[in-house]
Amino acid sequence: xxxxxxxxxxxxxxxxxxxxxxxxxxxxxxxxxxxxxxxxxxxxxxxxxxxxxxxxxxxxxxxxxxxxxxxxxxxxxxxxxxxxxxxxxxxxxxxxxxxxxxxxxxxxxxxxxxxxxxxxxxxxxxxxxxxxxxxxxx
Amino acid sequence: xxxxxxxxxxxxxxxxxxxxxxxxxxxxxxxxxxxxxxxxxxxxxxxxxxxxxxxxxxxxxxxxxxxxxxxxxxxxxxxxxxxxxxxxxxxxxxxxxxxxxxxxxxxxxxxxxxxxxxxxxxxxxxxxxxxxxxxxxxxxxxxxx
Numbered sequence: 001x002x003x004x005x006x007x008x009x010x011x012x013x014x015x016x017x018x019x020x021x022x023x024x025x026x027x028x029x030x031x032x033x034x035x036x037x038x039x040x041x042x043x044x045x046x047x048x049x050x051x052x053x054x055x056x057x058x059x060x061x062x063x064x065x066x067x068x069x070x071x072x073x074x075x076x077x078x079x080x081x082x083x084x085x086x087x088x089x090x091x092x093x094x095x096x097x098x099x100x101x102x103x104x105x106x107x108x109x110x111x112x113x114x115x116x117x118x119x120x121x122x123x124x125x126x127x128x129x130x131x132x133x134x135x136x137x138x
Numbered sequence: 139x140x141x142x143x144x145x146x147x148x149x150x151x152x153x154x155x156x157x158x159x160x161x162x163x164x165x166x167x168x169x170x171x172x173x174x175x176x177x178x179x180x181x182x183x184x185x186x187x188x189x190x191x192x193x194x195x196x197x198x199x200x201x202x203x204x205x206x207x208x209x210x211x212x213x214x215x216x217x218x219x220x221x222x223x224x225x226x227x228x229x230x231x232x233x234x235x236x237x238x239x240x241x242x243x244x245x246x247x248x249x250x251x252x253x254x255x256x257x258x259x260x261x262x263x264x265x266x267x268x269x270x271x272x273x274x275x276x277x278x279x280x281x282x283x
Binding site: 035038081085115 | 182183197198226227245260
């Protein structure tokens with residue numbers, strides 16, 4: 001089992017920043033809430049990206065850095081609406097992680113359902129747990 | 139005019155969001171302030187004939203969502219399931235799960251038979267037609283001869 005430091009956000013980035021928007025390309029950018037789950041043979045990264053379309057989600061993995069970016073266009077473009085309640089904003093999602101565990105980059109897969117993105121990060125053969133058979137010497 | 143009175147609060151809402159954001163920066167976006175916020179967060183707007191509501195509900199399946207309305211009270215109720223599997227080791231868990239319900243008092247009565255709801259990519263959108271009596275009307279001013 002990997003320890004807590006297996007997955008880290010790059011230094012300088014605040015952890016657990018779930019709703020703090022930053023401004024890139026004129027719109028707001030949100031940091032999606034994520035779960036990171038370790039299974040025997042893979043890591044799972046589960047991110048809430050409501051309103052994103054599968055075709056607008058980019059996942060990059062380079063030198064141990066996993067980056068998620070989902071482009072989300074405003075759903076009410078150019079309309080001057082009479083807001084009665086405005087509790088959340090709409091914009092791109094962006095977040096990156098440093099993955100310490102050895103990952104087989106060629107086998108990374110992602111699925112998308114109901115606004116939730118699940119990224120499968122298979123461990124390399126070398127990083128998988130192994131059972132060592134103890135031979136009994138006769 | 140109810141509409142106009144409510145819209146007076148729009149700048150206040152902007153300010154409140156900004157204050158929330160600053161608080162998030164201090165509490166790591168993870169503090170009690172955030173957690174205690176009503177779920178789901180909603181945006182509500184209107185035109186002359188309808189109220190519109192949008193809520194972000196990622197990971198909530200259509201069959202796990204229930205919307206009901208009576209008069210001017212709207213209830214959104216549902217459940218989000220945790221990740222399935224055995225021997226899950228969480229390195230990070232920021233996504234909540236479990237049951238939720240939120241009751242919203244709408245500013246006007248709506249025609250509960252004609253509410254339309256769509257759930258797409260984790261976003262719920264409701265169209266709530268205003269009851270006849272609540273619709274905006276243009277009053278023609280007659281000129282006295």
